[in-house]
Amino acid sequence: MAALYAAPAAQATQFYNKGAEAGLPFSLAVRAGDYIFISGQLGTGPGGLVKGFEAQSKQAMENIAAILKGHNLNMDDVVKCTVMLTDMSKWGDFNRIYTGYFRPERLPARSAMGVSALALGGEVEIECIAYLPRRL
Template sequence: MAQSTQFYNKGAEPGLPFSLAVRAGDYIFISGQLGIGPAGLAKGLEAQSRQAMENIGAILKGHNLNMDDVVKCTVMLTDMSKWADFNRIYTGYFKPDRLPARSAMGVSALAMGGEVEIECMAYLPRRL
């Protein structure tokens, strides 16, 4: 019997309409992460960016992965004038020679009043 190539990690807060991560074949798709931690939405772009990246790291760790396994990110910012500020934080989470492919865009608003949202795709080859 062939093993399923999809795995849904519900993990999100009860009532939210998405999974934190979904595995499809050799890839893990991580839902967009806001800068929300145990105390709620962090204050300001820098703190939200760090918290969102920490959230991504925690989800990766739950799948026995780390930032080296991330191959693509999509970044949404409510203020593109803060793009350089975001980049200083974002690049600190990756090795200089292991930066994933990335798209960044300005948006008019994000859920819960967030200033940044980051979604990622990581590579996790199936082991036979």
């Protein structure tokens, strides 16, 4: 019976990356156990939101790749993505861009949805989960 009331295991979270811009109320990435959760990425670059759907889609994917690289990971480590589009008629255009970032045999699981609006007036937002097993 004592095992039922054991203290909870220590937190497995190893890092929280603060938002790139001052004052953002979220972490760019959080490691929890063997997974890294990457917050939704818009098509923003140094000058803010880039113009146009294709440019935003590419920039969002580049932002994800940069966050992964910062943790010694790459797109092969992504196991799940969630995509939000403000215009589902651009789904095919998005797929052509998105698949260019993954090897055909390593496409992650994915969900997608149409939304009425995104932060900063973005047209696409992508969040991902990557797998990084602990090394002993």
